[in-house]
Each structure stands twice: as C-alpha cells, then as structure tokens.
Amino acid sequence: MRILMTGAAGKVGTLLRPRLAREGRTLRLSDLQAVETGPGEEQVVADLADPAAMTEAMKGVDAVVHLGGQSREHSWADIVHANVNGTQVLLEAAREAGVRQLVLMGSHHAAGFHTRPADGTELPDYAFPRPDTFYGVSKVVMEALGSLYHDRFGMNITVVRLGTCNEGSLDTRGLATWISPDDLARLVEAALVAPGYHVVWGVSDNARRWWSLREAEAIGYVSQDDSEPRAVALIAEHGEPDLADPVHARAGGVFTLKELGGRW
Template sequence: MLITGAAGVVGTMMRSRLRREGRVLRLLDREPLPPAEPGEAVEPVTGTLTDPDVMAAACDGVDAIVHLGGHSRENSWAETLAVNIDGTHTVLEAARKAGVGRVILASSNHAAGFRLVADAGPDGLPADSPARPDTYYGVSKAAIEALGSLYHSRFGIDVICIRIGACFERPSDVRALSLWLSPDDAGRLFEACLGHPSPGYRVIWGVSANTRGVCSLAEAEELGYRPQDDSERFAAGAAPSDPSARYLGGPFTTAALGEPN
C-alpha cells in the first residue's frame, strides 16, 4: 500500500495506525522520512507526487493508495493548482497505468466550507453535499473529488473521497469540537475504506462520533467505520470560536485568498 504525504501531519499519525502483519507500507514524501522501526515493513520513497516518473515507480506493485500529499492549507492559486489538483491527477494517472484498484483521496470540510452549520439537520450534513468551497484550497479538494469520480467512472477504480474535518490529537476550539477526527478513529476509517469489498465511488465525512457533530456519519458507517472517540472530553478547554463558525469552514471563509496560512 502506498501513502503519499507520509511525512505530513496525518501521514505521520497513520504510519503506525495502518501497520499490519503482512502489509508493506510504501511511504512517499518530498521530505526524508524517519527510518523503519524494528519489525516495521516500510519502503520509504523520497520524491514529489507532481513528478510522473516518481509516481509511476511508487505505484508499481501496490494494491491501494492513501493520497494525503499536497498543500494542506491555503496557498497561491499557482501552487494549489500545480500540487493539489495537477498532482492528484498525476497520482490517479499513475494508479490507472499501474492497475491499482483502490485510491483513497484526502478531501476536506473546506470543499463545502460555505455550508451553513445551521443547515445540518438532525442527521448532519450529508457527505455528498454539493461543493461550496471557502478558499483556493477548498476548490482544490472539490476538484480532486471530481477527478476521483472521473477515474472511477472511466476506469473502474474504487475511489473514496474523505472530507476530513479536523484530524489532530485534540480539537483546538469550539468549532473543532464538531469536526474532530481523532487519530485513532482516522486509522479505523482508513481501514474501513481499505477493507470494503466494492465501494465504487464514495464521498464520506472524516469525523469522530462527536456529541456536537454536524456531519453525517451514515455514509462512512456504510463502509464499516465504527468511530469510538468523542471530542466532548476536550470541551472544557476549547477556545471560543469567532462568528465565522456559522459556516462549516469557519475562519477559512474570511481568510485572504491565495495567502499561505
């Protein structure tokens, strides 16, 4: 299995959580990766996902890709286009040519960041809510969902797009209490996506079972995801959110476009 962006925040947390007996993790990042731990079956690859030759070599012989690479915050349009959109196209093309049967794409809540939290309803916002991006970054995530749909429909690759909420060790503020995806639940979610026999094309939310949740868990649960964590235990220490929290994307809806944050 290949993980792109393996040295990033989520990639680093998933390295140990996706470790399984008999599974070899091929880890791709432009930054050098920590060496293998005793008993760990990893194949580090240093390179960029925007390079077709690097991606072709990285995809050779793998059965699934967890695509976490790319800019994870707002950046210039040129950088966002080159890395997040064109880079994901390079990943999917390499997967197609190598015969990789399943690709999991890390989308984001910011693909739908201008959705009003008040519109969530009792079952939460559906995972396939139409895109309402809040930034160039959000546009790139909506674009990779569309690319994933194309590569499933045209070439039969199973593609699951995970609209990740806030995947950190703990939520930072009140808004994040509703969107938190614990690292352990993230591992459970990726395993569910990897293990479902025939998912086809899906868009799902990547969140934990949060008491204050505003995103539907139903679509991820259909794949076998069983979240076990709840952000409520962090509520007492959560910082207040500003008025932008009325939107799913929170402060991204007021951030300057194209400026790294």
Template sequence: MRILVTGAAGKVGTLLRPLLAREGRILRLSDVLPLQAGPGEEVVTADLTDADAMASAMKGVDAVIHLGGQSREHPWADIVDANMNGTYVLLEAARQEGVRHVVLMGSHHAAGFHTRPAGGADLPDYAFPRPDTLYGVSKVVMEALGSLYHDRFGINVTVIRLGTCNEGSGDTRGLATWISPGDCARLLEAAMRATGYHVVWGVSDNARRWWSLQEARAIGYEPRDDSEGHAAPLVAAQGEPDLTEPLHDRAGGLFTLRELGGRW
C-alpha cells in the same frame, strides 16, 4: 499487501503511520521531505507531479492513501500544481499499475460555505461543493477526478472530507469537527475496503458533530471517539460556542471570512 502513502512526512501521515501498521502489510511512504523507514515500511522520494517518479512509487502497490499535496492556502499556481496536477498524476499512475483501491484525503474546505442545516439535522455526505478557498477548490477538483477515475476506469475511490485530525481538539470549534487519529485510521481501513465511489465526512462521532456519518458508516466505519472528553477546559477558557457565528455555523469556519480566506 503493499499500501502507498503519499505525503507521509506531514502531520496526518506522521500520526497515522503507527496506526496503519499490520502484520503482512508494507507501508510504502512517499514524500519530497526526508523520511526514515521503520519496521514494515519502505521509503520512496517522489514529487506528485513527476509522472516517472510516481509510476515507480506505484509499482507493486495494492492500495493508495493519498495525503500529499499543498495543505494550506497558497497562490493559485502552487495549488494547481501540487493538488490538481498532483492528484491527476497519482490517479493516472494508479490506473496504469492496475491499483483497485484509492483513498483521497479531501477536506471540509471543499464545502466550507455550507451552514448548519435547520432543526439540528446533519450536513449531508454529498453536500454540493461550496469551497471557501483556492485550496478548497483544489479539493473539489480532487473529488471530481476521483469520480472520473471510478466511472471511466473502475477504480474504487473514496474521498474523505477531513475535519480536524489531532490528538485532541485544540479549540471549541474542534469539538464539532475533530477526528481522532484512531478514528481516522479506522476510516481509512474502511475506505480501502469500499467498492464504488464515495464522499464521506472525516469526523469522529462527537456529541457536537453536525456533519453526517451515514455514508462513512455505510462503508464500514465504526467511530469510537468523542471530543466531549476535551470539552470542559476548552469551554472554560473560550466560552460556549455561539452557533450563529461563522466560526461554528459554517463548515469552513474562519476560512469563509473575506479577510482570512487566503491570498488573492
């Protein structure tokens, strides 16, 4: 089995490469940045917006994990080119190659202005898009493109509204939004087996979680980690989170604040 991993030189790709390695599996790593292949890996240099390069990178691929693109808020033209055009070019290359499974790494910023539901309920898996930034808008477009390529062309597509993927939570907000690298890899494995079109939250089963895991579990995700093991020193340093503040009450946290929302 050969899996194309775009954006493999980025933070998430670097964390996940060793966790995705399997006997009989080849990871084809794609990026515009330098990469060195390890055992069971291939490296291709490809710009997401270059149709010929992406068609070449897609040859012989069985599944795609799309991590590539602009990962932070940037001017509109940069966001459109890397994240919107790039996702379209990738999906079109997958369609032409006959790839049946594509996982698109979306973001919680596609729904950043949603707030905690009343009564302690979870924010639903398919919460209507409420992007908090231009970056978030691009991830909404990613979800829409994934839906189109499933409905029109039959590609199995899962979009992951990724939370905070690090070795450990770096602040008290992350105690709710964190996904461990191990759980992220487990979610990707489930997504590569899933049929149909799905939007799932990318989060571990944290005690302080408020994003739903229902759809992720429905496709076979079994989270094993909980950020609570990191909580004591963070709470000691930063205090218990005030769940009425935007940082903790809104899915997008500080990115929902006008002064921090990006370049306009």
C-alpha cells in the same frame, strides 16, 4: 499487501503510519523529502506531479492512501501543481499499474461555505461543493477526479472530507469537527476495502457533530471517539461556542471570512 502513502512526512501521515501498521503489510512512504522508516516501511522520494516518479513509486503497490499535496492555502499556481496536477498524475499512475483501491484525503474546505442546517439536521455526505479557498477548490477537483476514475476505469475510490485531526480537540470549534487519529485510521481501513465511489466526512461521532456519518458508516466505519471529554476545559477557557458565529456556523470556519491575510 503494499500501500503507497503519499505525503507521509506530513502531520496526518505521521499520525496514521503507526496506526496502519499490520503484520504482512508494507507501507511505502512517499514525500518530497526523505522519511525515516520503521519496521514494515519503505520510502520513495517523489514529486506527485512527476509522472515518471509516480510510475516508479506505484510499482508493486496494492492500494493508495493519498495525503500528499499543498496542505494550506497558497498561490493558485502552487495549488494547481501540487493538488490538481499531482492528484491526476497519481490516479493515472495507479490506473496504469492496475491499482484499484484508493483513499483520497480531501477536506471540509471543499464544502466550507455550507452552514449548519437551521432545522438541526446534519450536513449531508455529498453536500454540493462550496469551497472556501483555492485549497478548497483543489479538493473539489480531487473529488471530481476520483469520480471520473471510478466511473471510467472502475477504480474503487473513497474521498474523505477531513475535519480537524489532532490527538485532542484544540478549540471549541473542534468539539464539532474533530476526528481522532484512531478514528481516522478506522475510516481509512474501511475505505481500503470499500467498493465503488464515496465521499465521506472525516469526523468522529462527537456529541456536537453536525456533519453526517451515514456514508462513512455505510462503508464500515465505526467511530469510537468523541471530543466531549474536552468540552469542560475548552469552554472554561474560551466560552460556550456561539453557533451563529461563522467560525462555528460554517463548515469552513474562519476560512470563510474575508480577512485571510490579504489573499482576497
């Protein structure tokens, strides 16, 4: 089996590569820059928005894990080129190559202005898009493109509304939004065989989680990690989270505030 991983040089790609390695599996690593390959890996340097480059990258591929694009808030033109046009070019190249299984790495910023339900219930998997940035808008478009390519062309596509992925939660917000790299790999593995179209939250089963795991679990994801072991140290350093503060009350946290480096 050959899996094309776009954005392989990025943080999430770097965390996932060793965790997706399997006997009989080849990871084809794609990025704008060369990536040093290891056993079971090969590379292709390509711009997501270049149709010819993506057609070449898709040859012999069985599935796609799409991590590539502009990973931070940027100018509208840059976001559209990398995240909107790039995703559409990727999907079209996959369709033309007959690739039917894709995992698209979306973001919680597609729903950033959603707040914690006052009744203590969880934020649903398919919560209506409420993007908090241009970046978030691009991830809404990713979800829409995934839906289109599933409905029109029958491709199996899972979009992951990714939370905070690090080796360990770095702050008290992450106690709710964190997903361990191991859990993310488990979620990707489940998505690589899931039929249909799905939007799932990319989060571990944290004790303080308020994003639903129902849809992720429906496709076979079983979280084995929890941020709570980090809670004592983080709370000692930063204090107990104020759940009325937008940083903790909104899915997008600080990115829902007006003070974003003068971009707004």
